[in-house]
Amino acid sequence: MFQTAELGIKVSKKEFKLRELALRESLLELQQRLRQEGQFPVIVDFAGVRGAGKGTSTNFLNKWMDNRWIVTHAYSEPTDEERARPTFWRFWRRLPPRGQLGIFLSGRYSRPLLDYVYENIGQDEFRHQLDRINNFEKALADDGALVLKFWMHISQEVQHKRLKALEKDPLRSWRMSSIDWKHYEMYDRFIDAAEQIIAHTNTGHAPWEIVEGEDLHYRSLRVGEELQMMLERHLTKEPIRQKYLADMREQVHQKVIEAQAGEGAGNRAMTILDGLDFSLALDKKDYREQLAACQARLVRLHQSAAARNSSTVLVFEGPDAAGKGGVIRRITEPLDARYFKVFPFAAPTDAELAHHYLWRFWNCIGRAGRMGIFDRSWYGRVLVERVERFAGDDEWRRAFAEINDFEDQLIEHGIVLLKFWLQISKEEQLRRFKEREETPYKRWKLSDEDWRNRERWDDYATAAHEMIQQTSVMKSPWVLVESENKAYARIKVLRTVCDALEHRLENRSQGGGD
Numbered sequence: 001m002f003q004t005a006e007l008g009i010k011v012s013k014k015e016f017k018l019r020e021l022a023l024r025e026s027l028l029e030l031q032q033r034l035r036q037e038g039q040f041p042v043i044v045d046f047a048g049v050r051g052a053g054k055g056t057s058t059n060f061l062n063k064w065m066d067n068r069w070i071v072t073h074a075y076s077e078p079t080d081e082e083r084a085r086p087t088f089w090r091f092w093r094r095l096p097p098r099g100q101l102g103i104f105l106s107g108r109y110s111r112p113l114l115d116y117v118y119e120n121i122g123q124d125e126f127r128h129q130l131d132r133i134n135n136f137e138k139a140l141a142d143d144g145a146l147v148l149k150f151w152m153h154i155s156q157e158v159q160h161k162r163l164k165a166l167e168k169d170p171l172r173s174w175r176m177s178s179i180d181w182k183h184y185e186m187y188d189r190f191i192d193a194a195e196q197i198i199a200h201t202n203t204g205h206a207p208w209e210i211v212e213g214e215d216l217h218y219r220s221l222r223v224g225e226e227l228q229m230m231l232e233r234h235l236t237k238e239p240i241r242q243k244y245l246a247d248m249r250e251q252v253h254q255k256v257i258e259a260q261a262g263e264g265a266g267n268r269a270m271t272i273l274d275g276l277d278f279s280l281a282l283d284k285k286d287y288r289e290q291l292a293a294c295q296a297r298l299v300r301l302h303q304s305a306a307a308r309n310s311s312t313v314l315v316f317e318g319p320d321a322a323g324k325g326g327v328i329r330r331i332t333e334p335l336d337a338r339y340f341k342v343f344p345f346a347a348p349t350d351a352e353l354a355h356h357y358l359w360r361f362w363n364c365i366g367r368a369g370r371m372g373i374f375d376r377s378w379y380g381r382v383l384v385e386r387v388e389r390f391a392g393d394d395e396w397r398r399a400f401a402e403i404n405d406f407e408d409q410l411i412e413h414g415i416v417l418l419k420f421w422l423q424i425s426k427e428e429q430l431r432r433f434k435e436r437e438e439t440p441y442k443r444w445k446l447s448d449e450d451w452r453n454r455e456r457w458d459d460y461a462t463a464a465h466e467m468i469q470q471t472s473v474m475k476s477p478w479v480l481v482e483s484e485n486k487a488y489a490r491i492k493v494l495r496t497v498c499d500a501l502e503h504r505l506e507n508r509s510q511g512g513g514d
Contacts, residue, residue: 001195005153005210011217022226024064030231031065035099040144040238041355042101042231047109047197048152050180051162051188053212057152057223064224068120071096074105080500084367085307086413087111088136093364095140108133109197116193117186126193130200134503135405141205142398143356144242145508146234149206150223151198152213160387179280231317249392271465277483281485294494295491301501302371306339309368311415314497318422319460320450322484323434327422328373330490331497340371345380357370357381357399357408365410382467387459400470407476416504417476419494421464422483423435426457 012017019195030124033230034042045060046054055074062070073094082090088108096102112129116120121129138149154162165185167176182189202208209226213219282290305312314331316324332340345366352360361378381399391399410417424432433454453460472478479496 001198002153002210004190005212006155006214006506007212008214009212009218010215011221013217015210016217016221019221019225020064021477023228026228027061027064027231028066028233029299030228031069031101031258033235034101034231035069038099038235039242040146040234041096041140042095042146043140044101044103044227045109045147045149046109047099047105047149048106048194048211048213048330049159049286050183050216050303051185052152052154052158053211053216053219053297054105054150054152056216057150057211057220058105060220060224061227062105064099067239069099070101070103072103072105073107074333075107075110081367083367086415088132089362091136091363092359095355095359097351099354101261104178107202110134113190113193113197116196116262117189126196127200130197132405132409134203134206134259135200135402137201137203137206138357139402139405140356141316145356146230147206148227148230149201149208150226150303151194151208151210152219154213156184156213157186159184167460169279181305228406229307245392249389252393253389269462271461273421273461273464274466275482276423276482278425278428278482278484280351280488282481282487284487284493287487287491291330291489291494294329294491294498297498298494298501301335301498301505302339303337304505305371305416305501306336306369308505310499310501310508311366311368312371312497313365313415313417314371314373314409315379315417315419316375317371317377317383317420317464318377318481318483319357319424319429320421320453321436321445322421322424323427323486323514324375324513325445327420327481327490327493328375329370330494335371339369340373341366342373342375347373350461357385358402361406378406379467379471384453384461384472386463387456400467403471409474416500418479418497418500419471419476420479420481420496421468422489423482424483426454428484429454 046058048054056352058072062072070093076089078090091104091108094102094104112121112126115129116126141147148472163176165179166172198210200206203514209222211219211222212459214265302312318324326340332342342362347362348357358378361374364374366372367416381391381403382396386396407417433446433450468478468480479493481489481492
């Protein structure tokens with residue numbers, strides 16, 4: 001695979017200067033177009049052999065372009081803050097916004113490569129981690145991002161010369177360490193792992209470019225000119241793609257309307273929510289007794305979880321006035337506020353809209369031992385954004401796989417994930433709306449949007465049904481909560497949370513894995 005990158009190609013200093021001048025002018029122009037026109041980010045990754053020019057190539061791009069609109073990140077060993085969260089948290093949170101360029105060194109490929117070379121993981125886990133990377137890159141590319149990956153290569157002989165020269169250079173020898181020579185001795189194993197990485201992750205939406213790194217001038221121009229070509233192509237292609245998608249989404253929407261009209265009013269399909277028993281209830285006395293017992297139990301379990309660095313994520317979805325806020329208050333009332341945080345989500349901000357929709361939720365994943373409570377969540381993509389047509393048919397349909405992958409990463413990290421859908425009848429929602437209208441201290445809860453959403457009750461029920469069908473998996477099933485009676489709903493949620501925490505703590509105490 002790497003024989004084509006060991007040809008000894010060189011570019012003279014004179015030729016380099018001439019081509020550099022034209023390249024720099026073109027890159028600056030494209031960067032301005034990206035800022036003004038480009039509704040997508042550019043993500044550039046450098047990986048490859050030690051000494052093959054990853055750092056100098058990064059420096060050249062920052063020199064040739066306006067580095068005020070470039071974010072550059074060189075990853076090293078994860079910090080304590082990063083280890084306390086799922087692996088991809090550190091990559092999601094540093095993604096550039098639309099219109100800007102992000103350059104990443106020793107990024108998401110570094111850890112799987114090293115773990116495999118050092119035999120810390122086997123072939124199956126290596127492939128699993130590469131699949132995770134493919135999912136990450138596909139999510140970004142599907143959202144419009146331009147993803148470029150450069151594998152910088154030099155032969156073992158050239159690497160030996162580079163390391164020797166670096167070792168003897170008094171100004172640069174500080175960059176050397178014993179690990180560099182150790183990796184040199186393991187060159188063949190690194191190459192074997194590299195070939196597997198490239199073969200497994202060289203996709204149409206995130207291709208690899210193998211760059212011969214022996215000659216400074218050649219490799220720098222190769223990287224810059226490839227970026228120039230791909231950015232120019234993407235700036236031309238992406239508006240056409242978006243127009244096509246907009247037309248397709250409108251056609252799909254019209255066909256859905258026609259199909260619904262053909263079915264006729266009153267022929268709404270049954271959903272899983274129709275089977276809930278809204279007669280379930282607790283009287284005040286039972287409720288008070290069970291609430292006290294559940295909250296006391298929750299306090300003990302939450303303290304134990306925090307002491308053992310066991311994190312929890314609770315997700316609450318459901319119709320307006322279904323009681324999400326009341327349930328959340330009963331969970332948080334007895335807890336130490338230092339160890340939980342409630343995230344209420346509404347329409348995304350401008351900064352959030354400038355990123356992939358999952359970006360704002362990844363940024364809310366807390367450190368080990370904390371509880372994150374989401375009042376509305378990433379499921380907005382397949383609920384309100386679907387129903388209100390903020391997301392196209394293609395966008396919300398692929399979101400099911402993206403959400404499942406996201407949640408799988410949380411669970412794989414050891415986080416206790418619980419998802420609650422609180423459901424009430426349409427009649428009970430109307431009663432609660434009117435009660436809010438008539439109660440001064442509750443009036444703020446009711447908005448014109450609530451009434452507008454109510455008019456689309458059936459559309460939301462259909463969306464919720466499909467959401468549950470697609471994302472209620474064995475590792476993270478949806479808990480459907482009959483919320484007609486608030487007391488019953490609160491106790492059901494509290495008991496479910498306590499049972500899950502207790503199971504996790506018992507599993508850990510018995511030496512069980514996450």
